[in-house]
Amino acid sequence: MFILIVIWVLLVFCSCGDGSNFYDYEIVVNRDCTTGSENAGVEFDLDSIRCGRKSNIYFGLDGDETTLKRLFLFYDSDAQNTKDSLWILETDSAKLVNCKKLEHSNEMQSGLFCLKEFGNTANIEPVNYYLWEGIEGVEIWDVSFVYSKYGSYKALCHVESGGCVLRYSCSVRYDGSYNFSKVPNLNDVERNEISGCYY
Numbered sequence: 749m750f751i752l753i754v755i756w757v758l759l760v761f762c763s764c765g766d767g768s769n770f771y772d773y774e775i776v777v778n779r780d781c782t783t784g785s786e787n788a789g790v791e792f793d794l795d796s797i798r799c800g801r802k803s804n805i806y807f808g809l810d811g812d813e814t815t816l817k818r819l820f821l822f823y824d825s826d827a828q829n830t831k832d833s834l835w836i837l838e839t840d841s842a843k844l845v846n847c848k849k850l851e852h853s854n855e856m857q858s859g860l861f862c863l864k865e866f867g868n869t870a871n872i873e874p875v876n877y878y879l880w881e882g883i884e885g886v887e888i889w890d891v892s893f894v895y896s897k898y899g900s901y902k903a904l905c906h907v908e909s910g911g912c913v914l915r916y917s918c919s920v921r922y923d924g925s926y927n928f929s930k931v932p933n934l935n936d937v938e939r940n941e942i943s944g945c946y947y
Contacts, residue, residue: 773921773922773923775920776918776930776932777918777920778917778933778938779916780913780937780939780940782914782915788801789822790914795900796920804823804830805821806822807875808822819874819907821872821874822872823866823871828867830898832896832897834864834866834894835863835864835895836861836864836875836893837859837861837862837892838860844862847860849861852926887910889909890934892906900922901922902920902924902925903919903920904918904931905932906918917936919932
């Protein structure tokens with residue numbers, strides 16, 4: 749009986765991961781952060797990536813649920829003090845010349861990850877995005893990046909927005925390395941159903 753209880757507890761514990769796939773020192777986090785409001789965002793907490801707009805640095809949407817939303821990078825005056833690093837995938841050869849590059853093998857697409865320098869004042873910036881036409885002519889913005897949370901984790905992510913949709917897929921490592929075993933895949937994200945969303 750005791751062995752059956754232990755096995756049951758292990759099964760329950762192992763199945764708790766909020767839909768994430770676990771590897772050695774690594775989890776895969778896939779979320780749809782669509783809310784149908786201007787509060788949709790992707791933030792970087794102390795221990796993982798989450799939907800929200802409360803951290804010093806986050807990606808979020810502008811506008812409201814009735815207008816086309818574009819993806820922006822938001823950061824406040826304390827972004828420098830966090831000692832966090834954000835490396836955004838860059839494909840423009842002219843911009844690659846002067847950027848500080850992340851020494852990391854990139855299996856996502858052509859280009860290199862460039863360090864984003866944070867100023868000491870709050871700012872809202874359009875991301876270095878890749879624009880393409882989605883379903884029914886809706887414009888889609890997406891960005892790939894590596895986020896290093898000081899003293900905690902490294903995350904390889906892909907974020908996409910279009911219409912009232914914001915979703916992300918990230919591989920998050922906790923061993924201090926950039927040796928990600930999985931490339932983020934937005935097809936793995938279970939989509940939210942939001943009334944009035946035209947995408």
